[in-house]
Amino acid sequence: MIKIHMFSSATKVAGQGVGSAYTELMGMLTHHFPNEFDIRVNDYSASDISHYHTIDPQFFLTMHAKKRGRRIGYVHFLPETLKGSLSIPFPADEVFYKYVIAFYKSMDQLVVVNPSFIPKLADYGIPASTVEYIPNFVSKEAFYAYTPAEKMTLRAQLKISPDDFVVFGNGQVQERKGVKDFIQLAKDHPNVKFIWAGGFSFGRLTDGYDDFKRAIDNPPANLTFTGIIPRDKMRDYYNVADLFLLPSFDELFPMSVLEAYACGVPVMLRDLSLYHAIINNRYVPAANEQEMARQLEQFVNDPSQLSPWRAAANAASAYYSEDRLANIWHQFYTTQAKLGQRPRRRTS
Incomplete structure (x- = not known):
């Protein structure tokens, strides 16, 4: 041994x-x-x-x-x-x-x-x-897709309408994660429900702490900051989401992306070159906040356009x-x- x-x-x-x-x-x-x-x-x-x-x-x-x-x-x-x-x-x-x-x-x-x-x-x-x-x-025992009925029940519990288009993101609230772009997208799309799960894991040492603290204390009406939540609770938020969005400026291989894949959720990412070697063609690429907004509007207007990205998520989950x-x-x-x-x- x-x-x-x-x-x-x-x-x-x-x-x-x-x-x-x-x-x-x-x-x-x-x-x-x-x-x-x-x-x-x-x-x-x-x-x-x-x-x-x-x-x-x-x-x-x-x-x-x-x-x-x-x-x-x-x-x-x-x-x-x-x-x-x-x-x-x-x-x-x-x-x-x-x-x-x-x-x-x-x-x-x-x-x-x-x-x-x-x-x-x-x-x-x-x-x-x-x-x-x-x-x-990511273990499929920890992260997996709920049934449509379970998703609707969960939306009701979270006070999310069945017709709401939900964009979910998570991670530490910090400059590197692109949280400012996430906030701006919420401001520019009041008809879309935005949720960010995560907080200040390192307190005031967090880069941009003061600005982000003010933003969290005064978010737009359609944006919810959950704070740091248990990992098993995170699964619920993936399952009420129509789109997972991680606008990070720098990453390695985000666990959150794998969790979203495991739950069958389409993924949009800032198109970083480091993603190309690991998950190329398995996420919606966006160069900047403006590109994220443009593609988001297309998905909101025609949710059927998410179907191939949902299939890509399932394929990625099987591979990893x-x-x-x-x-x-x-x-x-x-x-x-x-x-x-x-x-x-x-x-x-």
Whole structure:
């Protein structure tokens, strides 16, 4: 049995995708491989593999012990992606960004959820040969489409009319997520119901906190901010939505998109190049807020135009299934365990 020790604080801060990805992986591994992997969390005893999901300083200080086994690091962000999420004053920001890269360089192997990050890591001096691409996934037991009757009942409970066209978005309320565009779309389309689930996971450290706090306290009548809600409650909002919209300016592989797919909801995204490698042709692409508005108006006027995007969502959900990713993770961990105590890559 391979001993895999997970090091993570991903679930301590609610409302962030890192925690969702960690929860999905843990659930899949314990369900599919209970007799092959001995999995423990934040356990500092000897292991074959130490998989670091978050970059906590206490993990960094203890990771160099030989009994840690093969060190695996999950790359959920780079310094440039953090700049649109957290407001860290200079020079603390530069110190933190250097720490992030030092953490990654201490790993024997890195895992990215989007292949577009491999050349970016290479720019920081991390060889592509030490980086593995494994996409995110979502369990169909956690996220799935409700029946039409269940959706209508849920709409009534949420005080949403059966005839309302509902646009749903979620994630931390911050500049990087494009929440300002979401708000503007709501202002420009008073006949459409907009819902955003998420809040300030990092409080006043959130980039643009003051402006967003005022916007949340005074939203247009057709826009609801739910705040941070439990993940199982999020499923309800996907199922009352006609369209899932994530106007982010920067992402890796959003768990929210996979959740929407699993619920059979058409997806509109800001057309970022990094999406092309993973979900190309499976979402409605929009270059900016004006393009989002134009396409939204078409869907509102003729909802039948959403049909091919609903089919695309179902196809994407099947491709990024738990069963398929379980096989990939099993092969990855088995290979890493065999590599064992190969010479460490120098930290620089």
